[in-house]
Amino acid sequence: MNTVKIFKTEDGSHTLFNEKKNEYYHSIHGAVQESKHVFINAGLEFKLSQKESINILEIGLGTGLNVILTLMHLNSANAITDDSILKSKIKYHAIEPFPLAHETAIELNYCEFLDVPHLKDIFSQIHCAPDGYEISLTETFDFARYLIPFQDYNNMETKYDLVYFDAFSPEVEPGLWTEAIFSKLASIMEPEGVLVTYCSKGIVRRTMQMCNFNTERLKGPPGKHEMLRAIAMP
């Protein structure tokens, strides 16, 4: 049984508390603040400055916050151009072995907090998307969720430009921060693909380096000293 409770973080946005793991899904200093800092600014903006259309893999879909923030970022980048040929496109695959109950997902306050009430329907679609099938959330954003542990994921058709590595911490989910996992990720990423994570532990950084990633420590979000960005070497 995977029991989760909604909790309001310091910036006013929701997160979840997983009672079994005794861990929050985001920083209690601000869920939206943390996700924007780690995944959108250090990951998405960085990669979109190098490549127009990209494939993203998220390890741990959880609340779906990173999907909605990514879609918002894409929409505002694309709003600048009228020409449909020039628009950036995103394919977003998310892994989640413990999907949220729909009743819980629709209680999360992200669309109100981010002032995008028109995305409520899309937010709901994220949480009832079929397992393993791509759906188009917008004309420039395709999404699929895979309801399995990443250890069992074997879609080798898509190569990823960007990985949001948002698993629970190494203390509670040690099996996801291993050489086997980072080697598997390296094998399904494009050369120069980017992986971002909130975790900056030395052991995690050294494990990534053993798997052919170049790592850099970046300033962390409020409440956290550092985060990691890793580039897959060709």
Ligand SMILES: C[S@@+](CC[C@H](N)C(=O)[O-])C[C@H]1O[C@@H](n2cnc3c(N)ncnc32)[C@H](O)[C@@H]1O
């Ligand atoms: C830190 S929380 C999720 C954060 C999420 N990105 C969000 O914004 O809500 C970690 C997520 O990883 C999921 N998870 C647990 N084991 C996993 C596994 N083996 N593979 C992929 N995801 C896993 C958990 O169920 C949880 O939803």
